[in-house]
Amino acid sequence: xxxxxxxxxxxxxREIEPRQLLVHFIRETPGLTGTHxxxxxxxxxxxxxxxxxxxxxxxxxxxxxxxGHEIRTVESLEVDGRLDPVQxxxxxxxxxxxxxxxxxxxxxxxxxxxxxxxxxPLTELEIRTAISxxxxxxxxxxxxxxxxxxxxxxxxxMTSGSSAPKEEV
Amino acid sequence: MQTPAxxxxxxxxxxxxxxxxxxxxGSEARIIAGGHSLLPMMKLRxxxxxxxxxxxxxxxxxxxxxxxxxxxxxxxxxxxxxxxLLRSELLAEHFPLFADxxxxxxxxxxxxxxxxxxxxxxADAAEDLxxxxxxxxxxxxxxxxxxxxxxxxxxxxxxxYMTAVGEGEMLxxxxxxxxPGAGSAHEKVERRAGDWAIAAASAAVWIDGGTITAAGIALxxxxxxxxxxxxxxxLLRGQAPSAELFAQAxxxxxxxCSPGADGRGPIDYKRHLAGVLTKRALRRATARxxxxxx
Numbered sequence: 001x002x003x004x005x006x007x008x009x010x011x012x013x014r015e016i017e018p019r020q021l022l023v024h025f026i027r028e029t030p031g032l033t034g035t036h037x038x039x040x041x042x043x044x045x046x047x048x049x050x051x052x053x054x055x056x057x058x059x060x061x062x063x064x065x066x067x068g069h070e071i072r073t074v075e076s077l078e079v080d081g082r083l084d085p086v087q088x089x090x091x092x093x094x095x096x097x098x099x100x101x102x103x104x105x106x107x108x109x110x111x112x113x114x115x116x117x118x119x120x121p122l123t124e125l126e127i128r129t130a131i132s133x134x135x136x137x138x139x140x141x142x143x144x145x146x147x148x149x150x151x152x153x154x155x156x157x158m159t160s161g162s163s164a165p166k167e168e169v
Numbered sequence: 170m171q172t173p174a175x176x177x178x179x180x181x182x183x184x185x186x187x188x189x190x191x192x193x194x195g196s197e198a199r200i201i202a203g204g205h206s207l208l209p210m211m212k213l214r215x216x217x218x219x220x221x222x223x224x225x226x227x228x229x230x231x232x233x234x235x236x237x238x239x240x241x242x243x244x245x246x247x248x249x250x251x252x253x254l255l256r257s258e259l260l261a262e263h264f265p266l267f268a269d270x271x272x273x274x275x276x277x278x279x280x281x282x283x284x285x286x287x288x289x290x291x292a293d294a295a296e297d298l299x300x301x302x303x304x305x306x307x308x309x310x311x312x313x314x315x316x317x318x319x320x321x322x323x324x325x326x327x328x329x330y331m332t333a334v335g336e337g338e339m340l341x342x343x344x345x346x347x348x349p350g351a352g353s354a355h356e357k358v359e360r361r362a363g364d365w366a367i368a369a370a371s372a373a374v375w376i377d378g379g380t381i382t383a384a385g386i387a388l389x390x391x392x393x394x395x396x397x398x399x400x401x402x403x404l405l406r407g408q409a410p411s412a413e414l415f416a417q418a419x420x421x422x423x424x425x426c427s428p429g430a431d432g433r434g435p436i437d438y439k440r441h442l443a444g445v446l447t448k449r450a451l452r453r454a455t456a457r458x459x460x461x462x463x
Contacts, residue, residue, distance in 0.1 A: 018176060
C-alpha cells in the first residue's frame with residue numbers, strides 16, 4: 001500500500017506492507033536513523049517520536065496508521081546548527097553516556113516542555129513521571145531529570161534568540 | 170526483529186462502515202485502535218488476524234459525557250484514550266478510581282495511544298480497567314449491523330482474552346450508572362513502574378445514612394479472568410463501614426481469588442496481597458464516599 005506521512009515537515013511517501021512498523025518506516029527514510037529501535041515491545045522508549053505533538057512509541061504503531069499525520073523525530077530538534085534547549089540541557093548536564101535511549105528521552109522531554117509551556121515550574125515528580133516510559137541503563141536518570149529542568153529554565157532565553165547563558169556545574 | 174504476520178489494512182471512516190467490514194470479513198478481522206495490546210500479540214504470533222480495521226479516525230467514539238436524569242450515567246466512548254480518562258474532571262468527581270488506575274497503567278507515552286475499548290476487549294486478567302468497570306457496575310454497549318446490546322461486565326468477559334463481542338460486532342461505549350453516595354478506589358502493586366499488576370483491587374461503595382447500601386469489588390491479575398468478589402459485596406451490604414468489616418472482606422478476597430505462581434510471586438503471597446489491597450481500596454473508597462479522604 002502507498003503511505004504518505006509528514007515527517008519533520010516533509011512529505012514522505014512510500015509503497016509499504018501494511019505490517020510495517022512506524023519505527024522502520026522512519027529509519028528506512030534517508031537521513032533519519034536517529035530514532036532508535038530498542039526493545040520492540042513498547043517498554044524501553046528509545047523509539048519515541050511525536051505524532052501530532054504527542055509522544056508515542058513507534059515500535060508499536062503501524063506506519064499505515066500515521067497516514068495524514070505529522071511525525072517529528074529527533075532530527076528535527078537542531079535547526080541551523082542551534083541545538084534545541086533539551087539537547088543543550090542534555091549536553092550541559094551530562095545526561096547521556098551510551099546515548100541509546102537519548103532520542104526517545106529528548107522527544108519525550110520536548111513534548112513535556114511544549115505541553116507545560118507557560119505553566120508553573122516543572123516538579124521533579126512531573127519530570128520523572130513523563131520519562132517513566134523510557135529506560136536508561138547508564139545514567140540512573142538523575143542527570144536526565146537535571147537536564148530537563150535546565151531546558152525548562154533556559155527555554156525562554158534560548159528561543160528568543162539570545163545565546164544560552166553560561167552554566168556553572 | 171519482531172514484525173507481525175501479513176494482513177490487509179483498512180481505515181474505517183464511520184462506525185457503520187467498521188461494523189460492515191467486520192461483518193463482511195468474518196472471524197479473521199480485528200479492530201485496531203491504540204494497538205498497544207494487539208500489536209505485541211501479533212508480533213509474538215499469539216494473534217494473526219488477516220484483516221485490521223483501523224478506527225483511529227472515528228472521533229465520534231472518543232468522549233466522556235454525563236447523561237440527564239432520571240437515569241443519569243457517565244458514557245465513555247470506546248476510542249477514549251487512557252490519557253483522557255486520567256485527566257477527566259467528570260470521572261475524577263464521580264469515579265476517582267479511574268485516575269487511581271490510570272496513573273499506574275503502563276506509562277504516559279503508552280497512555281497517549283491505548284484506549285478503554287482496547288483494554289476491555291483485550292480481556293487480559295491482569296488489566297486494570299476491567300476490574301475498575303466491574304467494581305462500579307459498568308455496562309458495555311456492543312453494536313452489530315442492525316442492533317445494539319448492553320451487557321454487564323460479568324457477561325462481557327467470557328474468559329481469558331474472550332469477550333461477548335461477536336463476529337461482526339464492536340464495543341462502542343461503556344456506561345457507568347450514577348447513584349448518590351458513591352466512593353471508589355483502585356489499589357495496585359507492581360514490580361516496577363509501568364508493569365502489569367502483581368495484584369490489584371478495585372472497590373466502590375454507596376453509602377446512605379452511615380450504611381453501605383451497595384458495594385462493588387473486583388480483582389486484577391489473581392485469576393484467569395477479572396475476579397468479581399460477589400461474596401464480599403454481599404457481606405458489606407446493609408452494614409456500617411468499619412475496619413473489622415473491611416478486614417473480613419479482605420479475607421474473602423484472599424479466599425475467592427485463584428492466582429497462579431509466576432515471576433511476580435507465589436500463590437500464598439498473591440492471595441495475601443489481594444486481601445490487603447481489597448481492604449485498602451474499601452477504606453479509601455469509603456473515605457471518599459464520606460468526603461473524609463485525608
